[in-house]
Amino acid sequence: MTDGELIPKKSMLLAGTANRSLAEEISQCLGQPLCRLTIKRFSDGEIFVRIDENVRGRDVFIVQSTNPPGDNWLELLLLIDAARRASAARITAVIPYFGYARQDRKDQPRVAISAKVMANMVAKAGADRVLSIDFHQHQLQGFFDIPVDHLYASPVFIQHYRQLPLKDLVVVAPDVGSAKMARSFAQRLEASFAIIDKRRPSANIAEVVNVVGEVKDRDCLLADDMVDTAGTLCEAVHALKRLGAKKIYCCASHPLLSGPAVDRLAAAPLEELTVTNTIFTPETRRFEKLRILSVAPLLSRAIEYTHSNESISSLFD
Numbered sequence: 001m002t003d004g005e006l007i008p009k010k011s012m013l014l015a016g017t018a019n020r021s022l023a024e025e026i027s028q029c030l031g032q033p034l035c036r037l038t039i040k041r042f043s044d045g046e047i048f049v050r051i052d053e054n055v056r057g058r059d060v061f062i063v064q065s066t067n068p069p070g071d072n073w074l075e076l077l078l079l080i081d082a083a084r085r086a087s088a089a090r091i092t093a094v095i096p097y098f099g100y101a102r103q104d105r106k107d108q109p110r111v112a113i114s115a116k117v118m119a120n121m122v123a124k125a126g127a128d129r130v131l132s133i134d135f136h137q138h139q140l141q142g143f144f145d146i147p148v149d150h151l152y153a154s155p156v157f158i159q160h161y162r163q164l165p166l167k168d169l170v171v172v173a174p175d176v177g178s179a180k181m182a183r184s185f186a187q188r189l190e191a192s193f194a195i196i197d198k199r200r201p202s203a204n205i206a207e208v209v210n211v212v213g214e215v216k217d218r219d220c221l222l223a224d225d226m227v228d229t230a231g232t233l234c235e236a237v238h239a240l241k242r243l244g245a246k247k248i249y250c251c252a253s254h255p256l257l258s259g260p261a262v263d264r265l266a267a268a269p270l271e272e273l274t275v276t277n278t279i280f281t282p283e284t285r286r287f288e289k290l291r292i293l294s295v296a297p298l299l300s301r302a303i304e305y306t307h308s309n310e311s312i313s314s315l316f317d
Contacts (some may be wrong), residue, residue: 011308012058013061016062018064018065019064022096025296026299026300047078059133062092067099070078084125091129096295097131102115106179119143128148131151154181156295166247169219170220173194174223192213192218196239215243216244229264230257233273237250250273254275265287274291275293277295
């Protein structure tokens with residue numbers, strides 16, 4: 001049987017509890033309701049999952065970000081298993097933020113490669129493919145033994161920054177790992193490019209050593225894939241200010257905003273931090289300079305293209 005014969009006539013959209021608001025936006029964009037689910041806990045905290053509609057022979061899309069706590073991962077895996085056991089024809093795990101991705105190699109003795117473990121679990125649970133946005137490292141796609149559609153939040157950011165009155169813009173990569181992403185931003189925004197040379201004494205601690213590129217008297221855009229404790233980002237902002245940068249904007253696809261991040265960012269000399277809603281940001285983690293853009297239209301188009309066997313890459317042409 002060919003892949004085309006496996007595709008059912010109707011898709012079903014399921015959502016975990018990690019980012020319900022994003023799933024509801026996707027539902028509105030697609031013009032179809034979310035599938036009815038029961039997700040509750042036993043008295044000891046174990047998660048109970050039940051799909052309350054018939055999904056037999058359907059093309060099932062499960063929307064669930066996997067940021068902490070780890071229960072978000074368990075929810076996703078249980079939803080995949082429930083759909084598989086309910087005879088769904090195809091199951092796509094839509095993971096806007098793929099958690100545990102930072103441990104993607106053995107860079108010191110006796111450490112786990114958590115990204116590979118998570119990729120294995122998604123496939124073993126029964127997912128047929130994965131749809132995600134801005135992996136921490138692109139090579140994570142190779143960790144999966146099932147097809148992966150890797151989307152980029154850059155079109156959402158580019159559209160936003162094209163509407164701002166930026167002058168002599170230079171896009172700055174906060175480290176070597178984000179250089180490719182920042183260079184792509186620079187090309188699309190017709191801006192120049194710079195990169196920060198930093199060293200990391202330990203996890204979540206970074207020190208700026210040098211800035212390669214001209215930033216004096218220019219507007220700067222710092223582009224990264226995630227903002228966690230914001231130590232790296234704020235150190236970069238202060239370094240750019242010391243070198244004479246004018247207005248400094250920052251963007252990151254995934255707003256983890258853990259620990260002292262909010263206080264650091266609120267006090268930093270930046271104009272705006274723009275993020276997406278791949279991770280739900282509660283009101284307690286929001287601040288005046290934070291701007292949240294929606295990836296619901298991007299994900300809904302990707303879901304439509306996947307369901308109809310069209311090319312996902314056309315979203316970025």
